[in-house]
Amino acid sequence: MNADTQPLLAKRYALVPGVGVGTMRFGDRVTEHPELVLRDPEPEYGAEEGYAEYGVTGLEETLIIYVDGEGKVDSVSFYEFCMVDGRNLIGMGVGQLLVTLGMPSNIDAEKIGRDVELLYAYEQLGLTIWTVEGEVCVVQAGGVG
Incomplete structure (x- = not known):
């Protein structure tokens, strides 16, 4: 990630614990957030996986959004900033x-x-x-x- 864009993106995707990340709320439908990009074009909703992984352009390895089988944002993981x-x-x-x-x-x-x-x-x-x-x-x- 470009060092110049990280502070801007970090602020835009700040975590509000228990509520959401930036404008995205836990429980929102993934379709409400066009900035989210599917990381795996063929997600599996098996008993083991259960979630599709989405990312944000520019934050592909930094922020992963997990979406359940109903298409709702379940959780997120942060790796470079939170x-x-x-x-x-x-x-x-x-x-x-x-x-x-x-x-x-x-x-x-x-x-x-x-x-x-x-x-x-x-x-x-x-x-x-x-x-x-x-x-x-x-x-x-x-x-x-």
Whole structure:
């Protein structure tokens, strides 16, 4: 992604936990958002997958939108930035994360290859946050309730 466009796109696609991303709300129909581009032209809605992946031009590897079999936005994953109240969660240290979001409802460990990732779940905010070596690397967000 062009370094000049990232701040603009990051602001445009800021996360409101439990509500949505930018103008997109969890539960919206994908057809309401023409800026979304299907990542896989032949999505599978099997029991395992269950979701089609969409992206936004210019943010293909940064923001992934998951759409259910009914064509509704279910959740999103952020990989390079995740703006919440003007702060980027990606790259944030765990200490600052706890100051910013408070105590998580649950913490789990997951082994990926040789790395151990800690997952911080904030159920009341609809967030699951992955950290490696004490730093946020992925934020997954969905609706609450």
